[in-house]
Amino acid sequence: MSRQSQNQIRAVISGTGADLPEKVLTNSDLEQMVDTESDWIVQRTGIAERRIAEQDTSTSDLAANAARRALKSAQIDPLDIELIVVCTATPDMSFPSTACVVQMKIGAKNAHAFDLSAACSGFVYGLDLADGMIKSGRYKTILVIGAETFSRIVNWTDRSTCILFGDGAGAAVVQASTEDRGIIASYCGADGAYADTELLAVPAGGSTLPVTAENVKKQLHKITMKGREVFKLGVRIMPEAALHTLQMAGLTVEDIDLVIPHQANLRIIEAVGERIGVPSEKLYINVDRYGNTSAATVIIALDEALRSKRVNSGDLVLLVTFGAGLTWGASIIRM
Helix, strand or coil: CCCCCCCCCEEEEEEEEEECCCCEEEHHHHHCCCCCCHHHHHHHHCCCEEECCCCCCCHHHHHHHHHHHHHHHHCCCHHHCCEEEEECCCCCCCCCCHHHHHHHHHCCCCCEEEEECCHHHHHHHHHHHHHHHHHCCCCCEEEEEEEEEHHHCCCCCCCCCCCCECEEEEEEEEEEECCCCEEEEEEEEECHHHCCCCCEECCCCCCCCCCCHHHHHCCCCCCEECHHHHHHHHHHHHHHHHHHHHHHHCCCHHHCCEEEECCCCHHHHHHHHHHHCCCHHHECCCHHHHCECHHHHHHHHHHHHHHCCCCCCCCEEEEEEEECCCEEEEEEEEC
16 A cells, blocks of 8 residues: 555656667777777776667757657657657757757747756656656656767767766656555655865856867867766765665665666766665666666656566666766666
8 A cells, every 4th residue: 555645646657768779889980080999988887888878869859759758658748748858968059949849840839948057867857857847747758768869078088977878768757646556755866065176077168268260179079978976986985875865765775676877987886786785687777778868868768668678567676876977866766
């Protein structure tokens, strides 16, 4: 029996979808581009390959394709969508929002739309937002999308970062329901003390450091990252977020059927699993095939887990993420 009354509104994920570019960039391919070795990449990151969007494919293209699949999964019409939230660090342009472009591409004429910027934590931030909006009673159907084309902002001469990232998108239809399932607990946090352009950022392109010929020459419009420091933060913050959310829900890690961590790096994923006490068979991993797709990682993984029957109706799933900002978040969902 649920702790909540049966007539209480819950935010339920009624459909998911994902889109990954066809082009595969392997570690062997990277050996031809930068001074690196496939075995070293696998040992350090767990990544064997990643997907790269074609030059004529935008973030909104991937997002729209994922959205169409999510709508089909949920068996709803685009006109039923009331709100579109696109979580991305690689929008089509500064403005208008990528969400508005997606609205046009999928024909969701009744929805209003905006982008959400929380880097790799984006999708969980968007899910938390949708949960609150639906529980407020103002919305019945929200489309939350995590979509990225990080290949556009990667410095392909920097072997420390170009090996990590890939492109892709995932989408979830979140709907109001009185069923005994849906988002049980959700938690997001941030610490702007880590909003360091050297820690993890794209320094140029905003009002602080506009794009100029000189800044482009210095590659300041590309990702900069201190990998060791980011690793330390990830293995500390994600377990804390996961355990806090479990406490909010009145659950233990043993109650969870599958944990889907942000797919940043296999070593981080395994460290998170170890710190929260999750056996390896309950830890979802696809970073080896897709790399780090930022805001899209956890929703691509959830869609994959659902379609492969790794997750079934009634299962409890824990999503946990962290990203630049510093941002972090976790959600527990009964599917």
